[in-house]
Amino acid sequence: MxxxxxxxxxxxxxxxxxxxxxxxxxxxxxxxxxxxxxxxxxxxxxxxxxxxxxxxxxxxxxxxxxxxxxxxxxxxxxxxxxxxxxxxxxxxxxxxxxxxxxxxxxxxxxxxxxxxxxxxxxxxxxxxxxxxxxxxxxxxxxxxxxxxxxxxxxxKRLEAELRVRELESDASESIFTASEQAEFKAIWARIDRKLPLNVFVERKRPPKPLVGGMVELDSDVSLEAGPDAQTLEFLLFVGALFRQSVLKQKFQPSTYVLHDAVESDLKNRLNLNADEFQISFEIPFDIESELLKFGFAQRQYAPPPATGSRLENMMRQPFKLMFTSKFDRFAFWVEQVLGDQDATAILVNAA
Missing domain, CATH: 3.40.50.10140 (Toll/interleukin-1 receptor homology (TIR) domain)
Incomplete structure (x- = not known):
């Protein structure tokens, strides 16, 4: 007592x-x-x-x-x-x-x-x-x-009333709830990072002429490993890449969009002729895993079509990734909070 x-x-x-x-x-x-x-x-x-x-x-x-x-x-x-x-x-x-x-x-x-x-x-x-x-x-x-x-x-009652008014004021001024703000801020801190990217640049082998002026149709896909072949080191800004490619997608995430964005930036930065040089690299993170981890995507069952061979149906993935409504909210949050930063460079030369 x-x-x-x-x-x-x-x-x-x-x-x-x-x-x-x-x-x-x-x-x-x-x-x-x-x-x-x-x-x-x-x-x-x-x-x-x-x-x-x-x-x-x-x-x-x-x-x-x-x-x-x-x-x-x-x-x-x-x-x-x-x-x-x-x-x-x-x-x-x-x-x-x-x-x-x-x-x-x-x-x-x-x-x-x-x-x-x-x-x-x-x-x-x-x-x-x-x-x-x-x-x-x-x-x-x-x-x-x-x-x-x-x-x-x-x-205590006056303090509670003041707190309620503050919360109501914050809610009216902010489109996002306090929990959304905190979560999206933490997620963006995980996304907005720098990762090393190794790029292999090779000169394409010129077509071999044949008798009668004909050329080998498939010879231009081979690469020539010689003095012109080299490995370049860059730093990849994942946040900028995420904003310029992932957030602009609508229904299904695609790793090809990320690859195309990086390749386009490399060609412009290196001033390479696409007919003469081949660029190869690997994106240093798994975008699909990250989208699933953050709740921005979910797996949906996609049954194989009735047509096609049994082997084709077995090789086809039975699931597909689809964006969630949380992804749309996050894209809107990035636009509202971070502003227009789409022009930010995706790559810089590694020191």
């Missing part, structure tokens, strides 16, 4: 009435209260007035002022009853309980204090008044707890 903190009571009094206050202190502790008396709680070396007004009174739920003929002559006691202090106590929800040693002292209080209910407390009526005093302390303490809880709940 959670323990309930005891109510703290600041005892404002004259030093000349300390014996009576000590009795009151002991009885309050027995009634599960925590009295605060300046000569006990003050730390050595600290300004005593600062301790009373900054540390003592504000830390209590109740300020109990005991007004006697001695305290009427005490400057400190009268400061503790200062009107501005009482107003600050009210604003801080600290309750003020004022008692007089005899009824004749009520007339010596300020007019604003005379309008308050000021019970008499002394040795003669102590046994009958003290239980009422304790009940009043606990009542003030309970009211303080209730008000504190109300304020705390009000603050």
């Amino acid at each position: 959670h323990s309930i903190r005891k109510p703290r009571v600041f005892l404002s009094h004259s030093k000349k009435d300390v014996n009576f206050i000590r009795r009151l202190e002991a009885d309050l502790r027995a009634a599960q209260c925590e009295p605060w008396i300046d000569d006990v709680e003050l730390r050595a070396g600290q300004p005593w007035l600062d301790q009373i007004f900054r540390s003592g009174i504000p830390s209590c739920e109740v300020v109990l002022c005991y007004f006697t003929r001695n305290s009427a002559e005490s400057a400190v006691f009268m400061q503790e009853l200062d009107a501005r202090l009482i107003e600050r106590l009210h604003n801080a929800r600290v309750s003020l309980l004022l008692y007089v040693a005899d009824s004749g002292l009520r007339s010596r209080l300020r007019l604003d204090l005379q309008r308050l209910q000021v019970p008499e407390l002394n040795e003669d009526n102590y046994s009958s008044i003290f239980p009422r005093l304790v009940a009043e302390v606990w009542r003030c303490y309970a009211e303080s707890l209730v008000q504190t809880s109300i304020d705390s709940e009000r603050i």
